[in-house]
Amino acid sequence: MKVDIERVIEIIREELCVGDDVEITGETMLRQELEMDSLDTISLISALENEYDISEEMNYSNLVTVNDVIKTIKEYAERN
Helix, strand or coil: CCCCHHHHHHHHHHHHCCCCCCCCCCCCEHHHHHCCCHHHHHHHHHHHHHHCCCCCCCCCCCCCEHHHHHHHHHHHHHHC
């Protein structure tokens, strides 16, 4: 399954209510730069699981950057 960084960023913007004026790249830090809290994390993971049809619950403890999100999605998607 192809995981498009632009789509992941779009989902992050939607779930974290981040405006288009904030630059988000693969290196963007979720908690420090985008102020993602634990509720945001749950919402984001749920949206990503739905988008990429991931049936098992994702482990999100190691998600620090947007690139970490993409890597994790790819790992879970390959299992399905």
